[in-house]
Amino acid sequence: MSAPLRIGSIDHDRYDRSRRISWLDMDSVFRSRVMIVGAGALGNEVAKNLALSGFRNMTIVDMDKVVGSNLNRCLFFTDDDVRRESNKAEAVARGVKSISAESDPKAFVSMIEDVPDREFDGHDLVLGCLDNVQTRVHVNFKAYSRGIAYVDGGIEGFLGKVMVAMPPKGACLQCGMNRTHARVAELRFSCTGKDVVLHVPRLPAEITTTSIVAAIMVREALKIVSKRRDLLLQNAFYYDGQRNMSEELEVPLDPDCPVHSRR
Amino acid sequence: MKVKNAETGATVEMELEVENTIDEVIESAATFWSKDMGAYVLRKGKKVLRGGNTLKDAGVVANDVLELIPDPEGG
Numbered sequence: 087m088s089a090p091l092r093i094g095s096i097d098h099d100r101y102d103r104s105r106r107i108s109w110l111d112m113d114s115v116f117r118s119r120v121m122i123v124g125a126g127a128l129g130n131e132v133a134k135n136l137a138l139s140g141f142r143n144m145t146i147v148d149m150d151k152v153v154g155s156n157l158n159r160c161l162f163f164t165d166d167d168v169r170r171e172s173n174k175a176e177a178v179a180r181g182v183k184s185i186s187a188e189s190d191p192k193a194f195v196s197m198i199e200d201v202p203d204r205e206f207d208g209h210d211l212v213l214g215c216l217d218n219v220q221t222r223v224h225v226n227f228k229a230y231s232r233g234i235a236y237v238d239g240g241i242e243g244f245l246g247k248v249m250v251a252m253p254p255k256g257a258c259l260q261c262g263m264n265r266t267h268a269r270v271a272e273l274r275f276s277c278t279g280k281d282v283v284l285h286v287p288r289l290p291a292e293i294t295t296t297s298i299v300a301a302i303m304v305r306e307a308l309k310i311v312s313k314r315r316d317l318l319l320q321n322a323f324y325y326d327g328q329r330n331m332s333e334e335l336e337v338p339l340d341p342d343c344p345v346h347s348r349r
Numbered sequence: 350m351k352v353k354n355a356e357t358g359a360t361v362e363m364e365l366e367v368e369n370t371i372d373e374v375i376e377s378a379a380t381f382w383s384k385d386m387g388a389y390v391l392r393k394g395k396k397v398l399r400g401g402n403t404l405k406d407a408g409v410v411a412n413d414v415l416e417l418i419p420d421p422e423g424g
Contacts, residue, residue, distance in 0.1 A: 128424045217424040219388065242387075242421035264400025265372040266379065267388040267420070275387075275423040289423040322397065324418060326355070337397045 111312040124215035125174035131300030159293040214238035226259040243290035244327035246299035262337035367405040388420040
C-alpha cells in the first residue's frame with residue numbers, strides 16, 4: 087500500500103516535477119553511475135545538470151587547476167579557487183555536493199589516460215567534456231570497447247556539437263573523424279591548462295553555448311539511463327548560436343574505423 | 350559540385366574527379382576560405398560524409414551541394 091497523500095506533499099518532493107515526465111525512469115537515474123571526463127566549462131555545466139536531474143553517483147576526472155579565465159563560464163569555480171589553485175575535478179565535486187546533498191561525487195585529479203581501465207567498469211555512461219581530439223579518441227575507445235554509452239560534447243565560441251555513441255551497434259565518435267581531426271589531434275582547444283602551448287591560440291568560449299551543449303548531453307544521458315533509445319539523437323547534433331541554427335545529422339558507422347576493426 | 354561554407358553561407362564551385370576523396374574536398378575548401386586550423390566535416394543532406402571515401406563511394410554527383418561544418422573540439 088502506498089503512503090497516504092498529504093496536503094502539499096507534492097511540493098516537498100524534490101523530484102516531483104521530474105517524475106511527471108512519463109518516460110523518465112527516476113529510479114534508474116538515482117542508481118546510475120556516470121563518469122564525467124573533463125571538469126572545465128562543459129564539465130561544470132554537465133555536472134550541475136546531472137546533479138539537479140537526480141544523478142547521484144558521479145566520477146569526475148580532470149588534471150587541471152582552476153585559473154581566472156575559467157570564471158566566465160564555470161558555475162562551481164570561484165575567485166577563491168583561483169587563489170588556492172584548486173583542482174578542477176575536486177572543485178566540481180564540491181559544487182555537486184553543495185547542490186545535491188544526496189550525491190556521491192568522486193574526483194580523480196589525473197589525466198584520463200592515467201586512470202586505470204578498471205575505473206571505467208561499473209559506469210553506465212561516460213560524458214566527454216574534453217578539449218582535444220586525442221583524448222576524445224581515447225575515451226571513445228575505452229567506453230565503446232566496454233559497451234558503455236558515450237556522449238561527447240564540444241564547443242567553440244557560439245558553435246557546439248553533441249554526439250551519442252551506443253555500443254555495440256552504431257557509429258562511435260571516431261567514425262565521424264577525418265584527416266582534419268588527425269591534424270589537430272594533439273592540440274588542446276582550451277583556454278587554460280598547464281600543458282597548453284603558449285603559441286596555440288586560445289579558443290573563444292562563453293556560457294550560453296556551453297549551457298546548451300551541456301543540457302543536450304544530460305538530456306541524452308537521461309534517455310540512455312531510462313532505456314529510451316528510440317528518443318536518442320541519431321546521432322549528432324550541431325548547433326550554431328550565432329546564426330540561430332541547430333540540426334541533427336547522422337554520422338554513419340565506418341567499418342574501417344579503428345574502434346570497430348579492433349573489437 | 351558546390352561546397353557551401355556553413356559559417357558564412359558562401360559557396361564555391363569545385364572541379365573534381367570521382368576518385369577525389371572527401372578529405373581532399375574538406376581540406377581544399379578549408380584552405381580556400383582560409384579557415385582556422387581545426388576539425389571540419391562535410392555533410393550531404395542529413396549525413397556526415399566519411400573522410401576516406403571517394404566522391405563515388407559517397408554517392409556525390411555533379412550537382413550536389415555539400416556543406417563544410419566546423420567540428421568544435423573545445424570543452
